[in-house]
Amino acid sequence: MKGSDSVISETTLVPLSPKDAACFRDVCRAAGYTQTKLHETFEFLVPPPSDRLPPALLASLGPCESPFDVLARLFFLGVPVDADVAGTLLPTAIVQSCLQSGLVSQDESKLCPAATLVPVDDLLFAADLQRTDYLDNDLFVPTLCDAALHLNAVAIHNRGGKTLDLCSGFALHGITASGRSESVVASDLNPRAAEFARFNAALNGCENVRAVTGDLFSAVAGERFDTILANPPFIISPSAVTTYRYSPFELDGFIKIMFAAVPEHLEEGGTFQTICEWVELEGQDWQDRLRSWFAGSGCDVWVLSANRQFPSTYARSVLSQSIDDESELSTQQQQWEQYLRQRGVAAIQGGFIFLRRRRGNNWFDFTELTKPVREPIGDAIAQGFASRDIVFGSDGDDRLLSSRLAVADGLRQVETSHWKDFRWKRDSIVLHLDKGLPVTIGIDGYIRTLIEQFDASRNVQQCLDLFSKEIGLPIETGRKKGLDVVRSMLKNGILVAMPK
Ligand SMILES: C[S@@+](CC[C@H](N)C(=O)[O-])C[C@H]1O[C@@H](n2cnc3c(N)ncnc32)[C@H](O)[C@@H]1O
Known part of the structure; x- marks a missing residue:
């Protein structure tokens, strides 16, 4: 470990008692200290480094005159607050809890x-x-980041x-899952992470x-x-600048090692969800490369690619x-x-990789996400696994043909046309989920007609036959052409399977 002698190693929080913790939560709730209000007030969800606060933000702060103002300054922006002002606006018991737990210290006034x-x-x-002089300390425990929020949003609520x-x-992920889990283990290489995990569990x-x-799974052998759920250090760089963000091994070697150890730690039917980055190497199909990592793993694998960057853009966006x-x-x-070029990196992709341990013929599938994940979509991810089981089922197309499907809630169609030769000519039909x-x-008009058949009352075969009739295709041709579209619509969530 490097840099472990800086001041953060001395900060240890003392967990609050159940009573004090409940009181603390109540005060924060009553103060409106919520994600929504922080976002409305500051326009970001992730606290900025307190030593690099934008001057415009500091200038716009105004007087500290509500409990929210005190909490937001102290704990989101990381700036001191006058002790008398805090004492007037917050209950005395909360100020005491903050001091006793070590969340704040008093420096004169x-x-x-x-x-x-x-x-x-x-x-x-x-x-x-969040302070820039803490960032390269191995004992640093970072706060919320975008990757953590994204993983949180896709987590399946088993x-x-x-x-x-x-x-x-x-x-974050363990404690968020705590209410729906029998038990939770939070494991990290950094011993201070365990202190924060205990503090947060009590809070x-x-x-x-x-x-x-422990290192990866070593503490849960x-x-x-x-x-x-895992948000590992995945940034790909010539040297691992920080333990919490940068892959400590060549290129995406760290996540490859992590994936190799996943199956032996999953129960049958259990899921592993991670957010990470992986490379595309010159002359190699990146999907084949990833697929080879999971050969014989006993797991279904679903890769969701969210972004793809060339080495120059990637380097600049991380470094800046x-x-x-x-x-x-x-x-x-x-x-x-130079580092990336010498290793034949053509591009870096970022996204999610999900595994589910399952006996039988495992599938590997890929989805390109065309929009950022903003809302919780764990149910849609669980549905995505169920849909793929139908599409890749070992009984050929029988299961798919006998399934009843419906168009997903929240599907929106945008059609554009232009006027030519005395009538409307369609330019495009775009579906947004x-x-x-x-x-x-x-999509085109044929696919729209096909989708319209799925009203949950008929099975796929009946829908395909109706579709063929409607557009005047021989039944066999309509079934064949339509089935490929149905597979793809089921995989992208535009069609969903109804319970039997
Ligand atoms: C990107 S942070 C994610 C933290 C948190 N899970 C979140 O989502 O905000 C990555 C974490 O991995 C930890 N880490 C780094 N190398 C590790 C290893 N070999 N084994 C276990 N944890 C490791 C770091 O200490 C850091 O807490």
Whole structure:
């Protein structure tokens, strides 16, 4: 470990008692200290580094005159608050809890934050203060980031069973799953992560969370889980600048090692969900490369690609998050590009990879996400697994043909036409799925007619026959052509299977 002698290693939070924690949560709720209000107020969900707060934001703050103002300044922006003002606006018991737990310290007349505290849904999560001088310390426990929010949004809400939050940090995923799990383990390489996980479990009244320390699965050797969620360090770079973000091995080697160990830690039917990045190598089909990682794993694998960047754009977008100086930025960008070029990297893809342990012929499938994931879509992901079981079923097309399907709720159609030769000529029909998997696809009139047949009352074969009749195709041709479309619509969530 490097850099472990800086000041953050001395910060240890003392978990609150159940009574104090409940009181703390009530005060935050009553103050409106919520994700929504923080977003409305500051226009971001992830706390910015407190030593790099945009001057315009500081200038716009105004006087501190409500409990929300105190909490947001201390725990979201990470700036001190006058102790008298805090004492007037917050209940004395809460100020005491903050001081006793170590969330804040008193420096003469100021209360100074020692941690961030972010609300996510109706839970609260403490992590280290966001400060640029902390970032390269191996003991640093980062707060909320976009990747964490994205993984949270796609998490399948399995009921009951054992959950593992792997590479847990402050244990967002484990604690969020705690209410629907029998037990939760939060595991991280960084021992301070376990301290934050324990603090956060107590803060949220979660009694079934165990926090452990170890490399990948080493602290849970021999244990199996029904749900595993992982937001690992995945940034691909010439050198692992920080343990919490950067892949410590060549290119995407860290996630490859992680995936190899997943199956032995999953119960039959159990799922593993991760957000990560992987490379496309020159002259190699990237899907074949990923598929080879999972050969013989005993798991179904679903890859959802959300973005694809060329090495130069990738290097610049990662580096510019921490480097302001243009000449330093371009020097480092060149080094990164050279590193990636020498290793034959054509592009870097980011997205989600989901595994489900299942006996039988396993499938591997790929979906390109055309829009960002913003809302919770765990149910749609579970539905996506069920749909793929139908599409890739070992009984050929029989199961698909006998399934009853319906058009998904939240499907929106946008049609554009132009006026020519005394009539409307159609330019495009685009379907947008506003609920579930964020999908946007262009279709033609035939596919629209096909989709319209699926009203949940008929099976696929009957729908295909009706479709053939409607457009005047021989039944066999209509079935064959239509079936390929149905498979693809089922996989992208535009059609969903009805219960038997
Ligand atoms: C990107 S952070 C994610 C933290 C948190 N799960 C979240 O979603 O916000 C990655 C985490 O992986 C941990 N980590 C890095 N290398 C690890 C390893 N070899 N084994 C276990 N955890 C590791 C880091 O300490 C860090 O907490």
